[in-house]
Amino acid sequence: MSTNEEAGKDLATAVTEAATNPWLIAIVVALAAFMEVLDTTIANVSLNYIAGGLGVSEDEASWVVTTYLVANAIIVTATSYLANSFGRKTFFLVCLGLFTVSSVLCGMAWNLQALLLFRVLQGFGGGGMVPVAQSILADSFPPAKRGQAFALFGVAVVVAPAVGPTLGGWISDNISWQWCFLINGPVGAVSMVLVYMLVKEVRPAGTRVRFDWIGFILVAAFLGALEFVLDRGQQDDWFGSNFIITCTCISALAVLLLIPWEASRRNPVVDLRMMTTRQFGSCFLVMLATGAILLATTQFLPQLVQGSFGYTATWAGLVLSPGGVVTLVMMFVTGLLSTRVQPKYLIAIGATIIALSMYVMTNINPDSAFWFFVKARMLTSVGLPLVFVPIMAASYDGIPPHKTDLGSALLNAARNTGGSIGVSLASNVLAHRAQFHQSSLAANAIPSGVPYQQTMQQLVHYFAAQGSSIGQAQQQAIAWIGQQVQAQASLLAYIDVFCTLMLVSASAVPLALLLRKVKLGGEVHLGH
Secondary structure, eight states: OHHHHHHHHHHHHHHHHHHTOHHHHHHHHHHHHHHHHHTTTTTGGGHHHHHHHHTOOHHHHTHHHHHHHHHHHHHHTTHHHHHHHHOHHHHHHHHHHHHHHHHHHHHTOSSHHHHHHHHHHHHHHHHTHHHHHHHHHHHHSOGGGHHHHHHHHHHHHHHHHHHHHHHHHHHHHHSOTTHHHHTHHHHHHHHHHHHHHHOOOOOOOSOOOOOOHHHHHHHHHHHHHHHHHHHHTTTTTGGGSHHHHHHHHHHHHHHHHHHHHHHTOSSOSSOHHHHTSHHHHHHHHHHHHHHHHHHHHHHHHHHHHHHHHOOOHHHHHHHHHHHHHHHHHHHHHHHHHTTTSOHHHHHHHHHHHHHHHHHHHTTOOTTOOHHHHHHHHHHHHHHHHHHHHHHHHHHTTTOOGGGHHHHHHHHHHHHHHHHHHHHHHHHHHHHHHHHHHHHHHHHHOOTTSHHHHHHHHHHHHHHHHTTOOHHHHHHHHHHHHHHHHHHHHHHHHHHHHHHHHHHHHHTHHHHHHTSOOOOTTOOOOSOO
């Protein structure tokens, strides 16, 4: 009996010692955040498998991505109030549990409607985890070590979107698309047990603040409708669709009502005064731009190599993987630099490096090899951590401690919304510039021209030598020329996309230089 008691005491002592180690807590909450951010991109390269498995079109299957982003955007602004009301640990566990259960249900979905419902629930659960995870880290680390802690956390936020297509592509190619969601089940269950054992509950002191329900509904309507417009606009022909027009009107009306309402509230769900300050406002805009770059490149680089270079989903994902390793290293390098270099300069340098990587991508051509794309992505991955880590120190400088939960939620909303804006912008540029380039190239492919006739003659001889009749060879030659025009137009359109993203990233440089200098190695408030 004494042996059992001693064993029990040893186990309790081990758990207590683990609970006092903040790095264990950082790893656990970063793992949970990694799962959530991973699910923003893991399904992107699996949409054709999902469409085939459920018997729907790929356009209908793309709602799997849209519904998750919309639910994520809606819930994020309520996380501050909910975490304060129920306690950060309790709320985090509820979100993690909802995310885990709904992930398993997504993998077991019997039709598209069920899958979309479970993705909404998954988005609600996941949307609350990342802001609260930041607050838990702030509670667990002394001020001097928070920069390194947030570097570890930043690995989850930045690496996960890059890992998503790789993991999703490999799972879909080799197992089944259902496991893109089912994989969260065991990981989520283990994370819940560890969070319950290691994280201490924190309940804010003071009187309980009344929740701004009207403000929340207006923000939810604005962000939710905006997400629909941004994510579905290109597929639905923008304002040629009544659905897009309706969503645009809802979003515009919601923001018009939101501004005067929130400006007159004592405890608003979105503090407009905070967003209009030079420090936080500039950081918010930089996070919008960075979110746009992160998600747009993560989605369109695999799409480029699959559509124009014939890569499989697995190889398309592998293009991004070395960049994830670079990000992992750079996160910790940036964590060390953040104690010696002002955030404004690190952010400006990071944005410049990202812009340079986008310029490198404008040099793509039909002969570009695997390592060209890998090196360009690795360069992007050098710049991203230089923005994500220091922006936390810069954005919370001067914010009252009781508003830092709200600041965390707003920065995450900026990252998510910026990602949707970036994908929508890139989709729009790609579609319109592909049409433009195809028209320009077709105009130069004049049948009466000498170059066209020479090419036709060579192709007819080639196809005839393969056994086709003269009539068939002529048709094959015309088809081949048409395919080449489309391929060239597509490649030129991707160049325009990367040029646009280069300008977006460059716009963050002057915004970064507007920031104030902060006390290095000091306290970074993210949840007090």
